[in-house]
Amino acid sequence: MKSVKKAVIPAAGLGTRFLPATKALAKEMLPIVDKPTIQFIVEEARAAGIEDILIVDGKSKRSIEDHFDSNPELEAALEADGKLEKLQMVQETTDINLYFIRQSKPRGLGDAVLQAKAFVGDEPFVVLLGDDMTRDEVPLTKQLINQYEKTGESTLAVVKVPHEETKKYGVIDPIEKVGDNLYQVRQFVEKPNPDEAPSDLAIIGRYLLTPEIFEELENTKPGKGGEIQLTDAIDSLNKRQHVYAHEFTGRRYDIGSKIGFLETSIEFGLEHPETKDELREYIKKLAQEM
Ligand code: UTP
Numbered sequence: 538m539k540s541v542k543k544a545v546i547p548a549a550g551l552g553t554r555f556l557p558a559t560k561a562l563a564k565e566m567l568p569i570v571d572k573p574t575i576q577f578i579v580e581e582a583r584a585a586g587i588e589d590i591l592i593v594d595g596k597s598k599r600s601i602e603d604h605f606d607s608n609p610e611l612e613a614a615l616e617a618d619g620k621l622e623k624l625q626m627v628q629e630t631t632d633i634n635l636y637f638i639r640q641s642k643p644r645g646l647g648d649a650v651l652q653a654k655a656f657v658g659d660e661p662f663v664v665l666l667g668d669d670m671t672r673d674e675v676p677l678t679k680q681l682i683n684q685y686e687k688t689g690e691s692t693l694a695v696v697k698v699p700h701e702e703t704k705k706y707g708v709i710d711p712i713e714k715v716g717d718n719l720y721q722v723r724q725f726v727e728k729p730n731p732d733e734a735p736s737d738l739a740i741i742g743r744y745l746l747t748p749e750i751f752e753e754l755e756n757t758k759p760g761k762g763g764e765i766q767l768t769d770a771i772d773s774l775n776k777r778q779h780v781y782a783h784e785f786t787g788r789r790y791d792i793g794s795k796i797g798f799l800e801t802s803i804e805f806g807l808e809h810p811e812t813k814d815e816l817r818e819y820i821k822k823l824a825q826e827m
Contacts, residue, residue: 538689541682541745542589543662544582547649548575549595549640554794563598565667567798569805570812573604574792578665579633585678587663591636591656593649607631645764650746651754659748661685664767666742666793670801673787681745684719684783691750691780692719693771694743696789703734707768709782710735718784725772725780727761738782740768741789750774 552564559567565575575592582590594601608627615624636656640649650664663678671677677694684692695709710724726735744767753770760766774780790804791797806816 538686539660541661541663541685542587543657543660544587544590544678545593545650545653545657545662545664546575546578546582546590546667547593547640547646547664548598548601548667549593549643549649550646551643555798563594563601564793565598566600566604569670569792569798569802570809574667574670575601576604576630577670578667579605579635581671581676581678582663582665583633584676585663585682587678589634589636589656591638591653593638593640593652595640595643602637605630605633605635643764645759645762645766647754647757647765647767647770650767651751651765654751657748657751661691661745661747664742664744664746668791668793669742670790670792671741671743671785671787672790673785677743677785677787678745680785681743681783684716684781685745687716688719688779688781690778691747691771691774692745692783693780694741694785695720695738695782696741696785697737698739700734700737701731703731703737703739704728706739706741707766707771708734708736709738709740711738711782715781718786720782720784722775722780722782725768725775727766727768738784740782741785743785744771746771747774747778749778753777 548563548565552559555564566573579590592601612624612627638652640652681692681694708726708729709722711720712723713721715721750770753773757765757770760769771780790801792801806812
């Protein structure tokens with residue numbers, strides 16, 4: 538069995554939920570306290586043993602490339618001022634095997650993943666979306682890799698969501714539990730209305746896919762919203778090979794929505810050594826005034 542060493546991070550969406558902030562700035566560059574969200578995603582991939590990462594970006598995504606590039610002027614200034622911790626922080630972002638490709642038009646997540654075909658070749662790979670940040674003892678990407686090492690088949694991360702929220706997600710129709718948190722799946726359904734949703738297990742932004750997904754993507758017609766839906770291609774792949782669902786029980790932060798983004802910022806701000814005490818006091822004061 539080939540080991541999983543490559544990751545793809547699609548970051549070419551329009552980010553309409555964060556307008557006007559995302560008119561010129563990539564949504565993935567919005568920071569949680571002081572770190573761009575895409576850096577958290579890259580760190581999760583690396584913690585799972587991923588060696589090469591392809592970022593699929595679009596227009597106005599230059600800032601992502603610049604963020605992971607070296608900045609000699611800044612580095613020289615930090616060194617001259619003796620700010621060595623900050624210097625190390627800046628240099629760490631360049632010490633990664635990152636590749637970039639453009640998605641010429643935002644034709645959907647499936648189309649974004651298809652741009653990775655040449656990079657991936659015939660190896661299994663993971664897809665990580667910047668809309669979800671996750672935390673657990675074992676990083677979620679590593680959990681998916683562990684499942685793949687048992688089955689040799691594609692595996693997606695799912696979480697339980699409130700039933701009325703199924704229309705925001707791809708949802709699985711599980712057949713049965715076949716292992717630790719692992720489900721065999723009858724069907725993957727994109728954004729079902731709650732009265733049609735086959736379960737409350739919703740796909741979140743971590744996928745481990747076999748390279749056969751590219752043939753399915755090439756044959757997938759635009760679906761909901763006129764976009765090539767990754768969920769549709771996964772559903773076709775499941776008819777050829779098994780695609781399993783791994784239920785994630787760790788902490789998930791939905792940073793693709795405004796409220797999720799704010800909640801995550803507060804939670805991380807309450808942990809950050811430079812902000813935690815003052816932020817706690819501020820929240821207490823606000824709560825008393827409300
Ligand atoms: P979203 O559905 O969250 O879309 O895409 P979006 O454009 O980023 O954000 P909103 O909903 O308009 O606010 C899920 C993921 O797929 C990527 C996005 O960058 C995001 O990581 N994506 C989506 C692409 O790379 N290309 C696309 O054509 C669509």
